[in-house]
Amino acid sequence: MSQGHLSPAQILIMTYHVLQALYDAESAKIVHRDVKPENIMIDQAGSFWLLDFGIARHLSMPALTATISAFGKFTPGYAPVEQFRNIQSDIDARADLFALGVTVHECVNLTHPFINGARDVMEVLSKVETYNLSRVCVQCKMQNQFADLIEAMTKKRRDHRIRYVEEALEWMREIITEEGLPQ
Secondary structure: OOOOOOOHHHHHHHHHHHHHHHHHHHHOOEEOOOOOHHHEEEOOOOOEEEOOOOOOEEOOOOOOOOOOOOOOOOOOOOOOHHHHOOOHHHOOHHHHHHHHHHHHHHHHHOOOOOOOOOOOHHHHHHHHHHOOOOOOOOOOOOHHHHHHHHHHHOOOOHHHOOOOHHHHHHHHHHHHHHHOOOO
8 A cells, every 4th residue: 555556456366365364374373463554565476465473362372461451452443342452352363354354444445444533542442443434345346245245354343243264265265256366
């Protein structure tokens, strides 16, 4: 995004590639916890890479953030409620799916849905808790299916989001295949 607007095909491919990385992380019981545009790079071949696992957490290991801390480790505007409220038992791959969905919104609309217009971090967090995201509109044959996927990834309540990255990845694989894009 720092180099400009992504095409609809690039947005679909970026979503697919990041979901592949998140699937590998989920398979290893790792939650990235910092999916955002700054941590996604594109190479010369057009492949997207998820970087910076600096605040990632292995779900089988004890958390390093104190449970008494009011806030967990997060980037404002990308982390879902359970992550920034430090509800450690609720943080799983659904937090990464939420952050990827917000990233897609930002790529499509070229503005951040929670940060835009917020006066401070607390207002950003309040928007994450209360603001319903609009449906994304990516001009492609499968635009309704893609919008449904992103909506399912960005539900406020984690129990309403897609449960496993594998499910989101399979959904995205169907979209990519129907669009005739490289996998």
